[in-house]
Amino acid sequence: MTDGGAEVAVSLVVADDQASVREALAVMLDIADGITVVATATNGAEAVAAVSRHTPDVVLMDLHMPVLNGVEATGRIKAAKPEVQVVVLTSLDDDESILAALEAGASGYLTKEADRAKIEQAVRTAADGQVVLAPEVQRxxxxxxxxxxxxxxxxxxxxxxxxxxxxxxxxxxxxxxxxxxxxxxxxxxxxxxxxxxxxxxxxxxxxxxxxxxxxxxxxxxxxxxx
Incomplete structure (x- = not known):
């Protein structure tokens, strides 16, 4: 992400109800060049609240979460702050999940089989306003x-x-x-x-x-x- 030719760090919220996954993603991405994790969330409602507080560039969103699932959280985020990009990172890769996330406003969809480099690139690409889709999702x-x-x-x-x-x-x-x-x-x-x-x-x-x-x-x- 650039601003007048200068690199600007991409601000990120990580939302996942599994503590080990959430914490690992937050640490991994926060040390990546050009990415700053500004908040984490344990469910969709917390993700919506974090976006309201921080207005990040990107949210990395799990789908299956308590209180408010990732699809509903994505819809609320895009309705309130359409400039915030949402990239889904989930174990679900069925047609219904993919379409529900895209229709809610997600601009990216990765499965949790994605490696570190792919996740980092997805965050940067989404911040630039591009669509990010895993190969299996593309198929x-x-x-x-x-x-x-x-x-x-x-x-x-x-x-x-x-x-x-x-x-x-x-x-x-x-x-x-x-x-x-x-x-x-x-x-x-x-x-x-x-x-x-x-x-x-x-x-x-x-x-x-x-x-x-x-x-x-x-x-x-x-x-x-x-």
Whole structure:
């Protein structure tokens, strides 16, 4: 994360109900270059309160927590402070969990199999406003995006061109601009132009919003962890 060319430390809140995991993450990330852990939380409610106090750049959020689960906490955080990025770090990698987190406003999703370097990079990438998805999550999103391609083709509310729809689908798969350019055999500048156009048409303010729209379905029943 930079400010006028100078490196600025990314402020971070770590939320996990398992003390050993929470403390290990907090120590590991606080000593990482360019990251400062400003608070930890043992449940979703504490995470929301910590964000209210500190307004961090990023929250590293577990999903299965007491009092208030990670999905609900993410929704409250994004409603109150949309500039705060939430990266999910969880053992859950099923479709329902992934979609619930993204729809709540998470801009990243990693499983706890991720190593130290991947977690550090995810925090930095999210702070820069980019989407962060674990490879296994990308594979699931690819399946979901393919399954919903027909429904996406039928949506005309924003007047997307066929190419814009195609690029939106690839964004939904978690691909970055260079990867989209390679897939479609077009220049990265052309990809950026199409993305700017579809963002303007749909009123998207971030890539995370585009991902959620690309994967959107009729409103599901309220999500709950058991």
């Amino acid at each position: 699931r999103l690819l399946t979901l995006a393919s399954r919903r391609a027909r429904a996406a083709d039928e949506r005309e509310e924003f007047g997307f061109t066929s190419r814009e729809k195609e690029i939106l689908g690839l964004i939904g798969e978690g691909l970055r601009n260079p990867e989209i350019a390679a897939r479609l055999v077009i220049s990265e500048a052309t990809v950026k132009t199409h993305i700017n156009n579809l963002f303007a048409k749909a009123g998207f303010h971030s890539r995370a919003e585009a991902v959620r729209y690309a994967l959107s379905t009729p409103a599901p029943a309220p999500y709950r962890f058991t």
